[in-house]
Amino acid sequence: MADVMTRLDPDTRAAARGLSDLSIRNLFIIPTIAFLIIFNVFPLIYSLATAFTDYRASTSAESNWVGLANFRELLSDPNIWRNFTITAKYVIISVTGQVFVGFGLAMLLNRPIPLKGLITTLLLLPMMMSPAVVGLFWKLLYDPSFGIINYFLGLGKFEWLADPQMALYAVAIVDIWMWSPFVMLLSLAGLSAVPKHLYEAAEIDRAGPFYTFFRITLPLVAPILMIAIIFRTMEAFKTFDHAYILSTQPTTELIAIRLYKMAFLEWQTGMSSAFAYIVLIVVVAITNIYVKYLNKAKAR
Numbered sequence: 001m002a003d004v005m006t007r008l009d010p011d012t013r014a015a016a017r018g019l020s021d022l023s024i025r026n027l028f029i030i031p032t033i034a035f036l037i038i039f040n041v042f043p044l045i046y047s048l049a050t051a052f053t054d055y056r057a058s059t060s061a062e063s064n065w066v067g068l069a070n071f072r073e074l075l076s077d078p079n080i081w082r083n084f085t086i087t088a089k090y091v092i093i094s095v096t097g098q099v100f101v102g103f104g105l106a107m108l109l110n111r112p113i114p115l116k117g118l119i120t121t122l123l124l125l126p127m128m129m130s131p132a133v134v135g136l137f138w139k140l141l142y143d144p145s146f147g148i149i150n151y152f153l154g155l156g157k158f159e160w161l162a163d164p165q166m167a168l169y170a171v172a173i174v175d176i177w178m179w180s181p182f183v184m185l186l187s188l189a190g191l192s193a194v195p196k197h198l199y200e201a202a203e204i205d206r207a208g209p210f211y212t213f214f215r216i217t218l219p220l221v222a223p224i225l226m227i228a229i230i231f232r233t234m235e236a237f238k239t240f241d242h243a244y245i246l247s248t249q250p251t252t253e254l255i256a257i258r259l260y261k262m263a264f265l266e267w268q269t270g271m272s273s274a275f276a277y278i279v280l281i282v283v284v285a286i287t288n289i290y291v292k293y294l295n296k297a298k299a300r
Helices: 002-007 010-017 021-050 069-075 078-109 116-128 131-141 148-153 167-192 196-204 209-237 241-246 255-265 269-299
Strands: none
Touching (some): 078 255, 116 167, 167 241, 196 209, 209 269
């Protein structure tokens, strides 16, 4: 029997054993493609078609084709532009804070320090927590009566989340706390890839820390730092969970929260689909700008 098997070609031998390589590939690829079509492609196409109708999921009435009316109404609504302005401010504060904190932590951890592995693991904990849990956790911390933040800062009964001017910063601080470890991880990978001989050459030339950082460290880490900024910008635009839990102020109504209210509280399904595509176009445009800068940074 073994002699017969060795005289057969590989595919025939595999077929004789059970499944051929092609069958095994199909076994994994076909379900994956089916999954992508059902849960990604179909909702995209369906929501795009819905964006051109006055469909409301809360009623059984027939939907009517309205063309670009939903898009025109959204783009002429000053409240929508206010949501975009709030979100842009939130994204700038949040991503800038994450880059500074994350990169700073990476610079510290790139040195030989005791318990480095344990410290790194502890710093990653916020990133592993559910955003809803983080929102509830920080709501307690911000509480003016028994929250420890006011106690340590000596702010008395200061209302972080009830103050319209401060609420957005309070939400952004939570996002910075939660996602700075992500920037730290990518920055650590970039810092560990910088050739050591460059620092040795700079030391021989008696270059100062300022010169070494801006002429060696930062240019070489910039591409991977830019990738972190791209990821965090896209995610910050979609922030919903902890922002929705933390504050109900109009000044913290990000576009994801406005989209949720439009789709599931006001049941304007067609309008919210159009809104989602406007947000998608904005995020894709901003990402493309980042990618251009990333390519330039790589070319240097």
